[in-house]
Amino acid sequence: MNKRTKIELAIVAVIAVILIFVLPALNASGAVSNFTINVWGKYLCYAILAISVDLLWGYTGLLSLGQALFFALGGYMMGMHLMRMIGDLGQYKKPIPDFLVFLGWEQLPSFWVPFSSFAFSMLMVIVLPAIVATAFGYLAFRSRIKGVYFSILTQALTYGAALMFFRNDMLLGGNNGFTDFKFLLGADVRDAGTQRGLFIASAIVLIAVYGFCRWLTTTKFGLVQRAVRDSETRVLFSGYAAANYKLFVFVVCSVIAGIAGALYVPQVGIINPSEMQPDKSLEIIVWVAVGGRGTLLGPVIGAVAINALKSWATRAYPDLWLIILGGLFILVVLFMPKGIVGLPAQIRGFFAKRKSTETPAAAQPSPTAP
Amino acid sequence: MINKLTKSLGALALAAGISTIAPQGANAQDTVKVGVLHSLSGPMAISETSLRDVLLFTFDEINAEGGVAGKKIEPVIVDGASNWPLFAEKAKQLLEQDKCAVVFGCWTSVSRKSVLPVFEKNNGLLFYPVQYEGEEESKNVFYTAEAVNQQATPSIDYLLAQGKKKFYLLGSDYVYPQTTNLVLLEYLLSKGVPLENIGGGFKKDESGKIISAGKYTPFGHTDYQQIIAEIKQFSAGGKACVVSTLNGDTNVPFFKEYAAAGLTAEKCPVVSFSISEDEFRALPAKQLVGQLGCWTYFQSIKTPANKKFVDDFQGWLKATTVDGVKKEGRVTCSPMVLSYNGVYLWKAAVEKAGSFEVDKVREALQAGISFDGPGGKVTSQKNMHLTKNVFIGETKADGQFKILKEYKNVFGEPWLKGTFKPKTAAK
Amino acid sequence: MRKFLCAVILLVLCASGIAESPKEVISKTVLLEDSEEQAKRVGALSGANPEELIALLNKWKEGGIFIVENADGTKVAVTLDEDKDAEDKQTARRLDTGAVFGRVVAADITTAETDSTLRLAMKSVLDLAELSSPDLKRRLQAIETMGSEQDPERLPALLAWQAKETHSRAKRAIQEAIALIQLKDESDDVKIAACKTLGELGSIPSQDFLKTTAKEANEAGKAALVTAANGALKDIAGHVTFVNTAGTAFRGLSLGSILLVVAIGLAITFGLMGVINMAHGEMIAIGAYTTYVVQCVFGPGLELSPFGINIKLPGMNATDWLYDSYFIIALPLSFLAAALGGLALERGIIRFLYRRPLESLLATWGVSLVLQQLFRLTFGANNVQVSSPSWLSGNWTVNDVLFGWNRVFVIVFAIAIVWGVTMLLKKTPLGLLIRAVMQNRQMAACMGVRTERVNMLTFALGSGLAGLAGAFISQIGNVGPSLGQLYIVDSFMTVVVGGVGNIIGTVISALGIGLLDQSLQQILGNPVLGKILVLAGIILFLQWKPAGLFVTKSRSLES
Known part of the structure; x- marks a missing residue:
């Protein structure tokens, strides 16, 4: 454990204490508004999602443009459970979700039935993204689709899925998706206490995911993973089944994204197919790139910073928001390949370079491991 | 974050009794906050910005004639950005933070459905102006919209x-x-x-x-x-x-x-x-x-009421200094007029009820209030919809x-x- | 007594009809308030000189007749001459006498309006008049309407015209219309013969009528007629299957051509250069907006105010063929505009990222966001209106299969572009350099090729082709800030399936995807399911051929 890691861990510990204990306590006492807790709860879910993208992209070199799909799938599974929990309190006072009544259904379609169980739904939050990721990943990695092809194919995957979920025939609410949630585990979802609970849960999951990824990257597995990123061919020649490693990481990341989605949905109160459109995935990648890929703290910082910026800019300069986002992205790609986290090192490097002109620029794009 | 800061700062200032914010407090006595919740960016902005414009025009018109029950309308405008979860977040902000007496907003059904729980929980009042599919009746939404x-x-x-x-x-x-x-x-x-x-x-x-x-x-x-x-x-x-x-x-x-x-x-x-x-x-x-x-x-309705409405709106467009209002080539249409009617119906209901409280306003609306709008007479119904031509x-x-x-x-x-x-x- | 009165009124009406020319009648009718009465008077006009009648009624329908007030407050119907001066004033002439009324501004006077009741009446008058029209299209329409109305009173007129008609399509239409009317005949034999004719003709419009006939015959217990009607229906169903198949093939071809036009630019930037340009869609949008600007310059001019800067483009106020030719001018300009955009993009950003394809994807996505917002700020968030020149709207129907001119044009255009690009790559010095650089950049550089310049030109070429695609898309769909987003996934798919670095592969894959999409749509009857299945199909296809249809052979380990 070097000095930098120690500093990082210390920062994480402080953040963990603030998120899990201090903020909720302040909220309970009224010093922090419910609104703020709610917004930050959302940011935390985004941060979890961003870590999953980074594990894929920063550590394994797989730029997936379909991560929003897994996020949305997890969200949908949670949403289905929440829809069942509304019971007969919907607009129609019928025991099935409103939109099904809309579409002329009188009985619950069979695939909806098991979602009345919380345990089953939580299992599906993990299992469904895993199944989709396994099926897609197996096919893709087996035929050695990589680099930009992988990105384009994942984009097609999420695009196709969004088209599918937009259809009302899917019986998943079509364009409107799920909304009007009422209860989760017997508690009123709209209640400040429940929201606080969800905030704490998101914080715990974030810290846990962080810990898990940190552990994973230090194992031998993590080394192979980075080796795949730097040169897959050499890994293959060394006798490793690179495809299996990639598949494993892809599935793990999809599960993490699914969990993030499941936590996100009860906090924002809606899930619909626009969450899985290709641009959403690209937006997550912006968070990671801005925060600093190839690190674990970077994506978290990026996700929170960009979303906070978005909340502010859409209010202050709604017309310029997209230009700010796009411009930021271009700048980061061109001039800050290591993102915010890598900025201090970059500045140091810049000055070092000015001091000793004989050493060539260290601006090689390969992201270094923490 | 920023909100939190300003809020705690405000609380601090209040506690210390700093006099500079006193006029603001006094001001709050003469105004009533009214929320405007439309997409001003994203794909829905094309349609919804017009509704924001007509609402601002209506508020100005009402304020010029003395406001609602003697209070000037103070609009709180937020951007739903064609993003449905964001609509819910902004609705929360309008009701919980800004304590708006009423909100005018939403275009798509999905945005309405996403804010509905927020309004029901906080017992807010939303006026919804765009044709919709029906099959819904909430005591917290007044549908000026066309039913099927x-x-x-x-x-x-x-x-x-x-x-x-x-x-x-x-x-x-x-x-x-x-x-x-x-x-x-x-x-x-x-x-x-x-x-x-x-x-x-x-x-x-x-x-x-x-x-x-x-x-x-x-x-x-x-x-x-x-x-x-x-x-x-x-x-x-x-x-x-x-x-x-x-x-x-x-x-x-x-x-x-x-x-x-x-x-x-x-x-x-x-x-x-x-x-x-x-x-x-x-x-x-x-x-x-x-x-x-x-x-x-x-x-194209040829009535004096409509002519006045169209002319006044065009006049307002020319004179307004609000950011982002397009001035040329503007027209009026049904959702705009239904927004306009909504504001006047709410005003009449408040004045009839003698209160800004949602429950009382709703009661007044449900008892039946008529307004002669640009499209002819509209009358509120018990089921929170409108009788219209x-x-x-x-x-x-x-x-x-x-x-x-x-x-x-x-x-x-x-x-x-x-x-x-x-x-x-x-x- | 009442009968007598009616007769008198009728007489008066007829008398006035005879005494007054159509011009005079219409000048009076235009001024009436009640559209029912207007419809009645127009109806009474049938039988008058067809050419004059058609011209007059069409002028009215298209808003070419205006109402002005005399000094004494009485109203007069006028038409306007095409002699607009600087103050927009035109000469108004009285409709009935042709005498000059004065000079007026078109926007200040009332247009004589029509509504659907009136237009229905006009149509029936026009139909009869148009039966003898020299214009084939109008004649056909008139015949069709008569058939579908199944009015036995029209039969003599049709029979009389049948003998005179020379054009084969019109002949067929008359045959069909006569048979349709005969379905209402008293005699069963005539009906059966009519059924047979309709079946042989494969007449699609007659299906509903035949079904009614079969139903009625069934209820009346006329077995022979039922058999005849059902037999005809079966024949027609066979014809419909043919029409659908042929139609699907054509539609698939046209969709494929659109995919090809949007993807060919990408096939060059991505396929040949290996740059992932996510802003490719916005290059298409640049082309579409250029077309819009050119159209406005040919028309009334354009005023833009991006960032508070006012830009005013004067309009030429061209009409007719001159206005229609705007599209010809727009094509090269949209190529140029997008090529310049591409050039700037390459110089400004992409040239730093040639070794980092994944990052070129990200940076260009940033560019795409910025460009979209710039479009929004410049042209507004609304879609803009691009109208098609008249020679691109319309269609050509062969044996009930519809060939839209815009679609035919896209197909021809796609062929031209592919030919042009292939020639450029194979026969010109620049093409040679491009291929050299693509094959081995270092080696080419060693041989003295200025690879930087070749990159720049290649990228500009790819972007320019995207701009051309934009000019086309403006003719069939929306032109708005997010136009590019609609096509980006599709164009990437097309290039990847075709095999990167191969123009022919892109051609085959575009046509294949187009045909598959349209066939699935036809079979499933659902526009989205087809698209989803195509996407799934593409993902599976790439399992089988990971490098696409045509693989560029290479000995290098990592591409």
């Missing part, structure tokens, strides 16, 4: 009277078209139109009950060749028409293809429920001449509608499904 029986069924009546025998149902794949078409299917059957004369296809559930009628395309669909070929065959025998619930954008490729296939309004008219004067501005006018529309207001119009090359038919005082009925019984063995 104030737009879709009158159009069918009109088309039947014009001798149309075959109806092709086409829409964008979301809740409003799906529900409307199911209601229309029941309605057509009840009028003796046989099932084989209703085009677009059906989907049945296991028991053989029809659960979806009509053809649906996703948002942003560009390729209408196949559907047009189908309509061409469907209408080949004459006396056919198309009932379209296609959403704004997709109308361009649809009508371009429609015209290219040699279909015209005379051969097979299209009645569209989602094209108002405002949407018309972005459509190929030449190819739309003679197609039908149905709303509870058209800019319905107009059928046909499009002209200048983007306006020529009014063909008026149905007076149509009662807004949100619950229509299952109310029309099919005519059996009609001959």
Whole structure:
């Protein structure tokens, strides 16, 4: 454990204490508004999602443009459970979700039935993204689709899925998706206490995911993973089944994204197919790139910073928001390949370079491991 | 974060009794906060910005005449950014942080559905101004919008009277078209139109009950060749028409293809429920001449009240200094007028109730309040909808509608499904 | 008594009809308020000189007749001459006498309007008049309407015209219309013969009528007629299947051509250069907006105010063929505009990222966001209106299969572009350099090729082709800030399936995807399911051929 890691861990510990204990306590006492807790709860879910993208992209070199799909799938599974929990309190006072009544259904379609169980739904939050990721990943990695092809194919995957979920025939609410949630585990979802609970849960999951990824990257597995990123061919020649490693990481990341989605949905109160459109995935990648890929703290910082910026800019300069986002992205790609986290090192490097002109620029794009 | 800061700062300042914020406190006595919740960015901004504009105009007009119950309206404008979760977040902000007495907003059904729980939880009041599918009745929403029986069924009546025998149902794949078409299917059957004369296809559930009628395309669909070929065959025998619930954008490729296939309004008219004067501005006018529309207001209504409204609004547009208001080429349309009516109805209800409290205002609204708006008299109903006049119009090359038919005082009925019984063995 | 009165009124009406020329009648009718009465008077006009009648009624329908007030407040119907001066004033002439009324501004006077009741009446008058019209299209329409109305009173007129008609399509239409009317005949034999004719003709419009006939015959227990009607229906169903198949093939071809036009630029930037340009869609949008601007310059001019800067482009107010030719001018300009955009993009950003394809994807996505917002700020968030020149709207129907001119044009255009690009790559010095650089950049550089310049030009070429695609898309769909987003996934798919670095592969894949999409749509009857299945199909296809249809052979380990 070097000095930098120690500093990082210390920062994480402080953040963990603030998120899990201090903020909720302040909220309970009224010093922090419910609104703020709610917004930050959302940011935390985004941060979890961003870590999953980074594990894929920063550590394994797989730029997936379909991560929003897994996020949305997890969200949908949670949403289905929440829809069942509304019971007969919907607009129609019928025991099935409103939109099904809309579409002329009188009985619950069979695939909806098991979602009345919380345990089953939580299992599906993990299992469904895993199944989709396994099926897609197996096919893709087996035929050695990589680099930009992988990105384009994942984009097609999420695009196709969004088209599918937009259809009302899917019986998943079509364009409107799920909304009007009422209860989760017997508690009123709209209640400040429940929201606080969800905030704490998101914080715990974030810290846990962080810990898990940190552990994973230090194992031998993590080394192979980075080796795949730097040169897959050499890994293959060394006798490793690179495809299996990639598949494993892809599935793990999809599960993490699914969990993030499941936590996100009860906090924002809606899930619909626009969450899985290709641009959403690209937006997550912006968070990671801005925060600093190839690190674990970077994506978290990026996700929170960009979303906070978005909340502010859409209010202050709604017309310029997209230009700010796009411009930021271009700048980061061109001039800050290591993102915010890598900025201090970059500045140091810049000055070092000015001091000793004989050493060539260290601006090689390969992201270094923490 | 920023909010939190300002709030705690404010609390600190209050505690210390700093006098500088006192006038602000006094000011708050004379104003009432009113929320405006529309998308000012993203794809829905095209339609919704006009509603923000007309709301600001209405507030100015009311404030100039002394405000609501002696209090000036202080608008709180937030941007839903065409992002449904964000709508819920912003609604929360309006109700919990800004404590708005009433909110005017939303366009799409999904945005309304996403804010509905927020309004119900905080017992807020939302005025919703855009035609919708019905099948909803919340005590926290006042629907100035057209219900299905104030737009879709009158159009069918009109088309039947014009001798149309075959109806092709086409829409964008979301809740409003799906529900409307199911209601229309029941309605057509009840009028003796046989099932084989209703085009677009059906989907049945296991028991053989029809659960979806009509053809649906996703948002942003560009390729209408196949559907047009189908309509061409469907209408080949004459006396056919198309009932379209296609959403704004997709109308361009649809009508371009429609015209290219040699279909015209005379051969097979299209009645569209989602094209108002405002949407018309972005459509190929030449190819739309003679197609039908149905709303509870058209800019071409020739009444003094409407003339005043249109002139005042145009005048306001010229004079306003609000950021981002487009000044040229503006028109008025039904959702705008229904927003306008909503503000005045709320004002009347507040003044009648003598209070800004939501429960009392609602009671006043439910007791029935009338307002003479630009589209004629509107009256609030017990079920939180509006009784209003319905107009059928046909499009002209200048983007306006020529009014063909008026149905007076149509009662807004949100619950229509299952109310029309099919005519059996009609001959 | 009442009969007598009616007769008198009728007489008066007839008398006035005879005494007054159509011009005079219409000048009076235009001024009436009640459209029912207007419809009645227009209806009474049938039988007058057809050419004059058609011209007059069409002028009215198209808003070419105006109402002005005399000094004494009485209203007069006028038409306007095409002699607009600087103040927009035109000469108004009285419709009935042709005498000059004065000079007026068109926007200030009332247009004589029509509504559907009136237009219906006009149509029936026009139909009869148009039966003898020299214009084939109008004649056909009139015949069709008569058939579908099944009015036995029209039979003599049709029979009389049948003998005179020379054009084969019109002959067929008359045959069809006569048979349709004969379905209403008293005699069963005539009906059966009519059924047979309709079946042989494969008449699609007659299906509904035949069904009614079959139903009625069934109820009346006329077995022979039922068999005849059902037989005809079966024949027609066979014809419909043919029409649908042929139609689907054509539509598939046209969709494929559109995919090809949008993807060919990408096939060059991505396929040949290996740059992932996510802003490719916005290059298409640049082309579409250029077309819009050119159209406005040919028309009424354009005023833009991006960032508060006012830009005013004067309009030429061209009409007719001159206005229609705007599209010809727009084509090269949209190529140029997008090529310049591409050039700037390459110089400004992409040239730093040639070794980092994944990052070029990200940076260009940023560019795409910025460009979209710039479009929004410049042209507004609304879609803009691009109208098609008249020679691109319309269609050509062969044996009931519809060929839209815009679609035919896209196909021809796609062929031209592919030919042009292939020639450029194979026969020109620049093409040679491009291929050299693509094959081995270092080696080419060693041989003295200025690879930087070749990159720049290649990228500009790819972007310019995207701009051309934009000019086309403006003719069939929306032109708005997010136009590009609609096509980006599709164009990437097309290039990847075709095999990167191969133009022919892109051609085959575009046509294949187009045909598959349209066939699935036809079979499933659902526009979205087809698209989803195509996407799934593409993902599976790439399992089988990971490098696409045509693989560029290479000995290098990592591409």
